[in-house]
Amino acid sequence: MEKIISPLLRGLNEKELQDMMDIHFSRKQTYEKNAIIFSAGSIIHEIGIVLSGSVNIENNDLWGNKSILSNVPAGQVFAETYAFSHEPMMVDAVAAEDCTILFLDFNMLMDNPLENRTWQNKIIKNMLNVSMQKNLALSSRIFCTSxxxxxxxxxxxxxxxxxxxxxxxxxxxxxxxxxxxxxxxxxxxxxxxxxxxxxxxxxxxxxxxxxxxxxxxxxx
Missing domain, CATH: 1.10.10.10 (Winged helix-like DNA-binding domain superfamily/Winged helix DNA-binding domain)
Known part of the structure; x- marks a missing residue:
């Protein structure tokens, strides 16, 4: 499996990354620019990691007004809050350019203890750090629009x-x-x-x- 630099996968070795693919915990998919990856209203169970390209998180109201909440560059994570909460998405995740996304099945991660899978606890611990960084990014946008x-x-x-x-x-x-x-x-x-x-x-x-x-x- 190709080497991935992402805070969510920090500390995982090549064997662990390959095992994730082998048991279908992770999958890769490519998207063209402006393609919808996740749409508002959807209930999802996967986390997205940007392997290449970038993703915009957008809010579109009923009158057609669009607001970009954040840009997710290569290596970073998106949609983790919705995958965890199983609440309908309030935003769209859109390919800002041609991109490749690695999806992780959050249901498998949280609901099924995986015997002898050392990467499971590593990802859960990394998720806490990712969430803290996302809170900082949200605060930054609030400052910018105040x-x-x-x-x-x-x-x-x-x-x-x-x-x-x-x-x-x-x-x-x-x-x-x-x-x-x-x-x-x-x-x-x-x-x-x-x-x-x-x-x-x-x-x-x-x-x-x-x-x-x-x-x-x-x-x-």
């Missing part, structure tokens, strides 16, 4: 991405429409504000690459 102004939201988001990258030059995982959806604002207004911020000497950008040129005194 400002009343588009500039405030952009500065908060770009500052967080800069700190995450450890550099004032960094790439973001969203195109302009996706960034507008993530920050819960209009794309045209967001693009206009980015232009103003560039003219004010705060940032430089080209497509998904940004550079912070000045540290703002306030984020609102």
């Amino acid at each position: 400002s009343k102004t588009i500039r405030g939201r952009l500065l908060t988001y770009l500052s967080s991405q800069s700190m995450k990258a450890g550099s004032t030059t960094f790439d973001i995982p969203f195109n302009r429409q996706q960034l507008a959806d993530y920050l819960n604002t209009d794309r045209s207004a967001l693009s206009n504000e980015l232009g103003k911020m560039r003219d004010d000497g705060l940032i430089e950008f080209y497509k998904n690459t940004f550079r912070l040129k000045a540290v703002p005194q306030a984020l609102s």
Whole structure:
């Protein structure tokens, strides 16, 4: 089985990973960009791990308004809360680009003690850490959308991405429409504000690459 770098599978060896496949606890599937992996309203029993590409977690209301709640890059996990709770999904999991997903059967993990399967307890322990990281990511988005102004939201988001990258030059995982959806604002207004911020000497950008040129005194 190919080597997978994921916090959920930390500490597992190749033999354990292969055993997961052999007993049908895990399976792989590929998706094209914009394909629906899990849809709102579904009751699921599998956790998804992104092996390649990335996945967006989206909320779409009855009026057709879309909001991107998070981007799940390669190695990270999605849908674990719904797989655990067996509650209908309130969001869509959508392929942000061509991607390959490794699915783990959560029912098998939690409901059936697997004799001599050392990987079972490892995954359960890793799940706690993954859940904590997801809570931090959700808190980050709340911070990014709390400002009343588009500039405030952009500065908060770009500052967080800069700190995450450890550099004032960094790439973001969203195109302009996706960034507008993530920050819960209009794309045209967001693009206009980015232009103003560039003219004010705060940032430089080209497509998904940004550079912070000045540290703002306030984020609102």
